[in-house]
Amino acid sequence: MxxxxxxxxxxxxxxxxxxxxxxxxxxxxxxxxxxxxxxxxxxxxxxxxxxxxxxxxxxxxxxxxxxxxxxxxxxxxxxxxxxxxxxxxxxxxxxxxxxxxxxxxxxxxxxxxxxxxxxxxxxxxxxxxxxxxxxxxxxxxxxxxxxxxxxxxxxxxxxxxxxxxxxxxxxxxxxxxxxxxxxxxxxxxxxxxxxxxxxxxxxxxxxxxxxxxxxxxxxxxxxxxxxxxxxxxxxxxxxxxxxxxxxxxxxRLVPGGHVRVRFDDPVAYRTAAAALREAGTDDEALSLRVPGDGSQHELRSLLDRLDSAGVEADELTVHTPDLDDVFFALTGGDDQHTTRSREAHR
CATH class of the missing domain: 3.40.50.300 (P-loop containing nucleotide triphosphate hydrolases)
Structure with a gap:
């Protein structure tokens, strides 16, 4: 062309x-x-x-x-x-x-x-x-x-x-x-x-x-x-x-999105883990991995649950799938197209 x-x-x-x-x-x-x-x-x-x-x-x-x-x-x-x-x-x-x-x-x-x-x-x-x-x-x-x-x-x-x-x-x-x-x-x-x-x-x-x-x-x-x-x-x-x-x-079509909630205080971490039972735990990093898409509604609900438990997070970060993840999910695997994309991030 x-x-x-x-x-x-x-x-x-x-x-x-x-x-x-x-x-x-x-x-x-x-x-x-x-x-x-x-x-x-x-x-x-x-x-x-x-x-x-x-x-x-x-x-x-x-x-x-x-x-x-x-x-x-x-x-x-x-x-x-x-x-x-x-x-x-x-x-x-x-x-x-x-x-x-x-x-x-x-x-x-x-x-x-x-x-x-x-x-x-x-x-x-x-x-x-x-x-x-x-x-x-x-x-x-x-x-x-x-x-x-x-x-x-x-x-x-x-x-x-x-x-x-x-x-x-x-x-x-x-x-x-x-x-x-x-x-x-x-x-x-x-x-x-x-x-x-x-x-x-x-x-x-x-x-x-x-x-x-x-x-x-x-x-x-x-x-x-x-x-x-x-x-x-x-x-x-x-x-x-x-x-x-x-x-x-x-x-948002791809699963794997989550919110990472980290604490400095071990007591606060254990209290939050008890309140958020669906969350994955990392005892060494004192952090929780809460499944979700990071939408405003979900974040507000998460913060309300932490408030109800009487704890305050020291760090909260949203992690969503990137287009590489979308590409894998929709096209069924890796190829030169996605490999080039990943190389471009390095």
């Missing part, structure tokens, strides 16, 4: 839209898909999934390698056709089947592999994209200059992109995607291979885009990334959506 591959059709569509006076609506849902299916021979990659992505939000699609994340991106960005049995799919308010060029005019795509021409300078890559979008020369130069500055590439703009670092190439890739001012951006594993500093910088760029009411559809190898950025997350498993919700909602 490449940004340049979509740019040519996007540019043609932009000109067509301008000539007809048609304008994309501003739908509450930037992306809406019902019963999305894709099969290759006897292999089902997407088995009738539903997607609903509100405008101006970050939506993350997680799943094991080969789960169909990139296939979903390719379908929604018009690069691959869904199966005929799929239901209606709308992107940017347009019907994917009936108005594919209008969809292309509304979106930008940054794929797993760079669309940069390494023999061109950063500025030349940007101006090439402006030409493919049929921007007037002055407007294209202005847009390129603004984006190069925004992505901290001004000093490198005159150098061949072949010598750029991984982080610089990724920033240029996204800058090239933005030159057409898309309202919906697909980022397919945008930070894979980047160092932690470059990854955090990329997160900042994504947040800036959303602040400008751009919708971001993200696939990622890093569960922490989805946790940090996403308004909603869907987990793909065996071609189906295994679960969907905010990061906090997904974490």
């Amino acid at each position: 490449t940004t340049r591959a979509t740019a040519e059709t996007t540019a043609a569509t932009t000109a067509s839209t301008a000539s007809t006076g048609a304008h994309a609506p501003s739908p509450a849902l930037a992306i809406a898909a019902h019963g999305l299916r894709k099969t290759y021979g006897d292999r089902t990659v997407l088995d009738g999934i539903d997607l609903a992505v509100p405008g101006g939000s970050v939506f993350s699609l997680l799943g094991p390698n080969g789960a169909g994340k990139t296939t979903a991106v390719k379908i929604l960005s018009t690069l691959v056709s869904p199966d005929p049995a799929s239901g209606e799919i709308r992107v940017g308010g347009f019907d994917l089947a009936a108005e594919p060029q209008a969809v292309r005019a509304a979106i930008g795509v940054t794929g797993q592999f760079s669309a940069i021409d390494g023999l061109l300078t950063g500025e030349e890559n940007m101006l090439l994209m402006a030409d493919l979008h049929h921007l007037p020369r002055s407007e294209g130069r202005r847009a390129a200059a603004e984006l190069l500055e925004r992505f901290d590439l001004v000093e490198a703009a005159g150098k061949a992109a072949l010598g750029y670092s991984g982080g610089m190439r990724r920033r240029l890739d996204i800058a090239m995607t933005l030159i057409g001012r898309p309202r919906i951006i697909f980022l397919d594993e945008p930070t894979t291979g980047l160092d932690p500093r470059s990854r955090h910088n990329m997160w900042g760029f994504v947040r800036e885009l959303v602040a400008e009411d751009v919708t971001v559809f993200l696939t990622t190898q890093y569960l922490e990334e989805a946790d940090q950025l996403s308004d909603r997350i869907a987990v793909l498993s065996d071609g189906r959506i295994a679960a969907e919700g905010s990061a906090d909602e997904l974490k």
